[in-house]
Amino acid sequence: EAGGAAPATVVAGGINISTAGSWTLSRRQGCWRGRPQDGQLSGNFDDMLAKYEDGSMKLVDFDLTAEINICQGRKAGLAFRVSSSGRFCVFYLSLNAGSSKSSLFFRDVGAMPQSDPRGFSFSRDSLESIGEEADRELMSEIVDPGWHTFRVRAMGDGLTFFFDSALIKHVDVESTGYQPGTVGLWASSSHAKIRAVVVSNLEAVTSVLQDSRRTFEACKRHMEDSIRISKSNELRKRNAARLIQRYTRFNLNLLKIRLKPYEEAEESGCEAETRANSLLTWMAVLNFLNRCETTSRDVDLRAKQNAVYLMQLDQVSPPPPAPPSTDPDHVEDDLQLAYVKAHWEYRRDSEKAGHAILGKEKFDEMRLQANGPAKLGKKLLAQSYLEQASQAPSEAEYQAIVRRAWVLEHDWVSLDEVLKDDPLVVENWVKEVRARAEKSKQPTKSGFAR
Numbered sequence: 001e002a003g004g005a006a007p008a009t010v011v012a013g014g015i016n017i018s019t020a021g022s023w024t025l026s027r028r029q030g031c032w033r034g035r036p037q038d039g040q041l042s043g044n045f046d047d048m049l050a051k052y053e054d055g056s057m058k059l060v061d062f063d064l065t066a067e068i069n070i071c072q073g074r075k076a077g078l079a080f081r082v083s084s085s086g087r088f089c090v091f092y093l094s095l096n097a098g099s100s101k102s103s104l105f106f107r108d109v110g111a112m113p114q115s116d117p118r119g120f121s122f123s124r125d126s127l128e129s130i131g132e133e134a135d136r137e138l139m140s141e142i143v144d145p146g147w148h149t150f151r152v153r154a155m156g157d158g159l160t161f162f163f164d165s166a167l168i169k170h171v172d173v174e175s176t177g178y179q180p181g182t183v184g185l186w187a188s189s190s191h192a193k194i195r196a197v198v199v200s201n202l203e204a205v206t207s208v209l210q211d212s213r214r215t216f217e218a219c220k221r222h223m224e225d226s227i228r229i230s231k232s233n234e235l236r237k238r239n240a241a242r243l244i245q246r247y248t249r250f251n252l253n254l255l256k257i258r259l260k261p262y263e264e265a266e267e268s269g270c271e272a273e274t275r276a277n278s279l280l281t282w283m284a285v286l287n288f289l290n291r292c293e294t295t296s297r298d299v300d301l302r303a304k305q306n307a308v309y310l311m312q313l314d315q316v317s318p319p320p321p322a323p324p325s326t327d328p329d330h331v332e333d334d335l336q337l338a339y340v341k342a343h344w345e346y347r348r349d350s351e352k353a354g355h356a357i358l359g360k361e362k363f364d365e366m367r368l369q370a371n372g373p374a375k376l377g378k379k380l381l382a383q384s385y386l387e388q389a390s391q392a393p394s395e396a397e398y399q400a401i402v403r404r405a406w407v408l409e410h411d412w413v414s415l416d417e418v419l420k421d422d423p424l425v426v427e428n429w430v431k432e433v434r435a436r437a438e439k440s441k442q443p444t445k446s447g448f449a450r
Helices: 132-139 203-268 271-296 299-316 331-358 360-368 373-390 395-409 415-421 425-439
Strands: 009-011 014-017 023-025 031-034 039-042 048-052 062-072 075-082 088-095 102-109 147-155 158-163 166-172 182-188 191-201
Touching (some): 023 031, 039 048, 039 182, 048 075, 062 075, 062 088, 062 182, 075 147, 088 182, 102 158, 147 203, 182 191, 203 271, 331 360, 373 395, 395 415
Antiparallel strands (some): 009 014, 039 191, 048 182, 062 147, 075 182, 088 102, 147 158
C-alpha cells in the first residue's frame, strides 16, 4: 500500500524524504505501507526492498540518515545507491536468534540476472561484517529494541557507517561499478519501519575535495622540487666551501714554506742577516728590471731596432714593383689583328677556288682531315726537335726542347696541366717516338735514346 504523494522537503541537514511519498517495491515481494509518520516493509521473503522513486534522486556521493525499527524478524537496514539496473548496497542490523547480541553488516547486492527475474544475485555468498574489531565490540553490547539511527556517508571509494550517532567503520570499496541511484529500506523475512529519512548530496563537496587534492598534489610536487633544488644548492655550497678550504690550505702551506727559512734563521740566531740578504736580493732584481725598462725606452736603440726590422722585412716580403712609367707598345696586338683580318679577308676566295677545282666534298675532306699534311708536318718537326735535343749541352736545355716537341705534336695542349695527372707523360712519349722510329727502320742518334 502507498500513502498520498508528499514531496521531499529541504531541512537544515539536507533533504527530508517523506515516507508517504513515491515509495515502491523493487520486486513484487513483501508489502509496503507508507504513512506520514513512518513507512513499513513486511513479508516472509528473503530480500525485500522498498525504494524511493524520484527522477531527481540520483546520488553517488551523499550523506544518508534514517531511523529504523525492527518490529519482527532479524534483519533490516538502510539501502543506498539503488540503480535502475538492480544493483544496490545495504547497511543493516542482524539480531541473533535467542540472544540479545546484535551485529552490523554491509552487503553489495549485484544486478538482477536475466535468467532469474524473481530476485537479485549476491556478489558475496556470505555476509561480510564491517571489520572484526567493530563487530566484536558491537556483539558484546546489548542493543535495545526499538528505533535506531542508521547513517551512511559515501564519498568516492570510501564508505563511512554510523549507528546511533557512533562511528562504526570506514571501508574502501571499488566505486567504478556503481551508478547514481536512490535510497530505500531493505528487510529479510522481517517487519521493519523507517522514518526521518534525510539525505544530503555531497557531489559538490567531493568536487571541492578532489580539487583540493589536486592542489595538494601540485603543492607537494612543488615542495619536493623545492627540497631537491635546496639540497642541490646545499651540495654546491659544500663543494664550494671544500674548494675554498683546499685553496686556503694550499696558500697557507706555501706561506709556511716561504717563512721556513726565516724561522730556521731565527732559531739559529741569524734572522737579521737572512732578512738583509733577502732584501738585497729583491733590490738587485728590481734594479735589473729598472735598467731593462730604461734601456728599452732609449730612442737610438729603438731606431736601430726599427732599421733592422725594415731591412729584414724587405728581404722576406718585398713590396710589389712599381708600374711602368710609359705605356706598353702594341706591336703584338697589331700583328694579331692583321693576321685575323687577312685570314677572314681571303678565306671566302680560297674556299670558292677550292670548290671550283676539287669540288666541295673533296675540298672539305682535305681541309678537315685528321691525319693530313699538317699533322704529318707536326710529327716531322717534333722529330727534328728531338734530334736537336740530343745535341743539347745541358739537361735543362734538353728538357725544354723535348717539352716543346711534345706540345707541338699534341696541338699545343698545356703541358703543366697534363704533368699534374701523369708526371711521366713526356718520357713515355719519347719512348713511343723511339719505338716508331725503330719500327720504320729510321736511324736514331745516341742522344735521341737519351
